[in-house]
Structure formats: C-alpha cells, structure tokens
Amino acid sequence: MQRVSLKTKAWAYFDRIVADAAPGGVHSNPWTIDPEGLLAYAPDFDTLERLLGVPLYFKAPTTTGVPALALDVWLSYELRRAGFSKDGVWPRAEHPRILPQAVANLIDGAPKKLRAEISNLLTAKTSITGVTSSSASILGKNYLKQVDVIMTDWQTGPEILISTKRMDSSFGKNAANRVEESYGDAKNLRLRHPLAALGFVFGLRSTILDEEPDKAEWLIDLLEKLGQEDDAYHATCLVMIEYSDGVAPADEDSIDTEDALVAAGLEEASDEEDVLPVEPASDIDVVLASLPDVTILHSKIPTGLSPSRFLGTMVRRVIAATPVTMHRAVRARINEVVNGA
Structure with a gap:
C-alpha cells in the first residue's frame, strides 16, 4: 500500500474548501x-x-x-480572486501544483482527445522533470530559493514572489532565526528580480501575546521594518491566529522547516505530496463540518501588516509594472469597483 503523507491528505480538504469558495471556478471580486x-x-x-x-x-x-x-493555499486563492490566471499562480488549485503557463495553454488549445491524453499524463505522474512539481525554486542573485507562492511565465519572468512562515510555539527559540532568514531571502530575490512584487507573510499563534509579550512586540516591529527596506520586501503581512489549546498539536522545538539543500537547488525535492489519495466525498464533508474553530485577531494586527494592505500592495505592484494589455481581468475587476463607486 502506498504511504500517504499528511500533506498529501490535507490537499484534498484544502481543495474542497477553495472550490466551495469559488463555485464553478467563479471568484468573488475582492475590491471594494x-x-x-x-x-x-x-x-x-x-x-x-x-x-x-x-x-x-x-x-x-x-x-x-x-x-x-494553509497560508500558501489561501494566498494563491486570493490572487485568483484578484483576477490572475488560475494556472499562472502557484500552487494551483489542483494537481499538478506547479504547471508552466505555456503548458496549460497547450492543453487548452489542443484537440479534445489530445487534451485528455496530456492531462492524464500530467496528473498520473507525481512529477515530470522540468514540467511539473509540488514546489518551485527561483534563482536569486546568488542562489536558488524555494518560494511558497509564485506567479511567473517565460515571457515576463517572476511577477509575484511570496514567502510564508508559521510559528505556533517555541517563540523565543525561533523568532530571531526566522527574521534573519527572511531578510537574507528577500535580498537574494530582490537583487535579481527588482520588478517582481516581493512579499512575506508570517502566521503567528496569538498565545505569544500572553506568553511572551516582549518577544511579540519585538517580532511585530521587525516584520514592519522588513516591509520598509528599499532593497527587501515590497510588503509584509502578519496573520494573528487564535485557536484553543484543546486542538493544538504537541509543542515542538521548531517551526515548519524546509530542507536547505532542496531550497538552494542542490537536491531534488520529494514530490510525494503531489499524488492525492481518492478521498470519499462523504468523508471530506464530515471533516469540513467539524473543523476546529479558528479566528483571525484583526485588532492585534498593525495596519501596516494587515492582509488587506498586503494583498492590495502586491496586486497593485504587478499592475504598475506591466503594460495595460496584460492582466486584463485584474484591471477589469478594479475598474468595475472604481467606476461603480
């Protein structure tokens, strides 16, 4: 029996949530x-x-x-809400998660029978070297960097590069390391791709506010400063997450980790999570009906780090850096609200 990773299993539920939020692939207009x-x-x-x-x-x-x-899936969903191509924003809302826009265009333009054959080939394999993958790395000034949420095409190069991190425990042990890593990653990417919208999103459990308030104040201040450097991120974001101790996983000494050699392009990433197990619809429905309660504490997020400001800044940067003939759906969504006001 094939071993199924927890990440593989989670994808089926993430996909259903995103599909429910955009029935028939139709997304709501996020602008107001x-x-x-x-x-x-x-x-x-x-x-x-x-x-x-x-x-x-x-x-x-x-x-x-x-x-x-979970943050990566949401950010890519939001970029599709903004009007960007469903295939151009990675991770995609279906397997394969990383699929070049040119290949997606080939599938769309192929005759029906050939389209089905190509689609079956892409979805049957965990990955195809140089074509599909579960994660993407982008060359920075000096080294490759695995980036969590990306929009890119061979015609334009990278247009959106977003890195995400989560910290739910062991705040004192990890906060400084996460900020240091993020600053170095920003410099590396920004120097090679100065026109790409570069962002950083930090998911932080709200218990830090009570357990280590000084550390929380220091970390939030640094996050704001990361978004103010001329040669670092164009925008940074804080997602303050609240949930009960009863649903929290066991405490750990470290936050989510990425293999440094894989991130730097020195080793191949494992694509085990690419192949999704067939989850009975009834099982998914049961799980989604009983998800633990999670609340975003908006009042604890400084205005400069708000998700609203972050997403607006990232989208506007892309629009400002491209001719009016590109990203027409994004521009139309903005115009719809502006002209209707």
Missing part, C-alpha cells in the same frame, strides 16, 4: 471602496479560517509543513 472613499482589497477571511482549521483537525505539527501550506 473603504469608508474614506479609497480602493481597498477585502480578503476572504472566512475561507482562510476554514483552511487554517484543516491542519488543526489532523493535529499536524508545524514541522510537517501543513500549517504553513
């Missing part, structure tokens, strides 16, 4: 006009909270990567 009459991005926090409940249901420790993956 705020009370001051300004254009603002309104994230779908209900979907985020449902996604964050999945790793808690499975008691997935952060070292499995599943808690951080």
Whole structure:
C-alpha cells in the first residue's frame, strides 16, 4: 500500500474548501471602496479560517509543513480572486501544483482527445522533470530559493514572489532565526528580480501575546521594518491566529522547516505530496463540518501588516509594472469597483 503523507491528505480538504469558495471556478471580486472613499482589497477571511482549521483537525505539527501550506493555499486563492490566471499562480488549485503557463495553454488549445491524453499524463505522474512539481525554486542573485507562492511565465519572468512562515510555539527559540532568514531571502530575490512584487507573510499563534509579550512586540516591529527596506520586501503581512489549546498539536522545538539543500537547488525535492489519495466525498464533508474553530485577531494586527494592505500592495505592484494589455481581468475587476463607486 502506498504511504500517504499528511500533506498529501490535507490537499484534498484544502481543495474542497477553495472550490466551495469559488463555485464553478467563479471568484468573488475582492475590491471594494473603504469608508474614506479609497480602493481597498477585502480578503476572504472566512475561507482562510476554514483552511487554517484543516491542519488543526489532523493535529499536524508545524514541522510537517501543513500549517504553513494553509497560508500558501489561501494566498494563491486570493490572487485568483484578484483576477490572475488560475494556472499562472502557484500552487494551483489542483494537481499538478506547479504547471508552466505555456503548458496549460497547450492543453487548452489542443484537440479534445489530445487534451485528455496530456492531462492524464500530467496528473498520473507525481512529477515530470522540468514540467511539473509540488514546489518551485527561483534563482536569486546568488542562489536558488524555494518560494511558497509564485506567479511567473517565460515571457515576463517572476511577477509575484511570496514567502510564508508559521510559528505556533517555541517563540523565543525561533523568532530571531526566522527574521534573519527572511531578510537574507528577500535580498537574494530582490537583487535579481527588482520588478517582481516581493512579499512575506508570517502566521503567528496569538498565545505569544500572553506568553511572551516582549518577544511579540519585538517580532511585530521587525516584520514592519522588513516591509520598509528599499532593497527587501515590497510588503509584509502578519496573520494573528487564535485557536484553543484543546486542538493544538504537541509543542515542538521548531517551526515548519524546509530542507536547505532542496531550497538552494542542490537536491531534488520529494514530490510525494503531489499524488492525492481518492478521498470519499462523504468523508471530506464530515471533516469540513467539524473543523476546529479558528479566528483571525484583526485588532492585534498593525495596519501596516494587515492582509488587506498586503494583498492590495502586491496586486497593485504587478499592475504598475506591466503594460495595460496584460492582466486584463485584474484591471477589469478594479475598474468595475472604481467606476461603480
């Protein structure tokens, strides 16, 4: 019997949540006009909270990567809400998670029979070297870096690069390391891709506010500063996550980890999580109906680190750096709100 990783299992539930949020692949328009009459991005926090409940249901420790993956899935979903291509934003909402836009275009333009054959080939394999994968690495100034949420194409190069991290425990041991790593990654990527919208999203469990308030203040301040450097991130984001101790996985000494050699392109990543087990619809329904409660504490997130500001900034940077003939769906969604105001 094939061994199924926890990340593989979680994908089936993430996919259903995202599909429920966009029935028939139709996404709601995230843009709105705020009370001051300004254009603002309104994230779908209900979907985020449902996604964050999945790793808690499975008691997935952060070292499995599943808690951080919930953030990746949500961010890619939000970028599709903004109007970006469903195949151009990775991870995609279906296997394979990484699929070049050119290959997706080939499938769409192929005759029906050939389209089915190519699709079957892509979905039957865990990965095809140079074509599909479960994760993507981008060359920075000096080394390859595995990036969590990406939008790229051979015509444009990388347009969006977002790194995510989660910290649910052991705050004192890990906070400084995470900030140091993130700053170095930002410099490496920004120097090779100065026009790409570069962002960093940090998921933080709210218990840090009571357990280590000084550490929380210091970390939040550093996150804000990371988004203000001229040669680092264009925007940074804090997601303050609250859930009960009764659903928390066992305490750990470290947060989600990525293999440094894989991230630097020195070793091949394992694509085990690419192949999804067939989950009975009834089982998925039962699990999703009983997900643990998760709340985003918006009042504890500084305005400069809000998901709304972050997503709005990232989308606007892409629009500002491309001709009006590109990303027409994104521009149309913005115009729809602006012209209707």
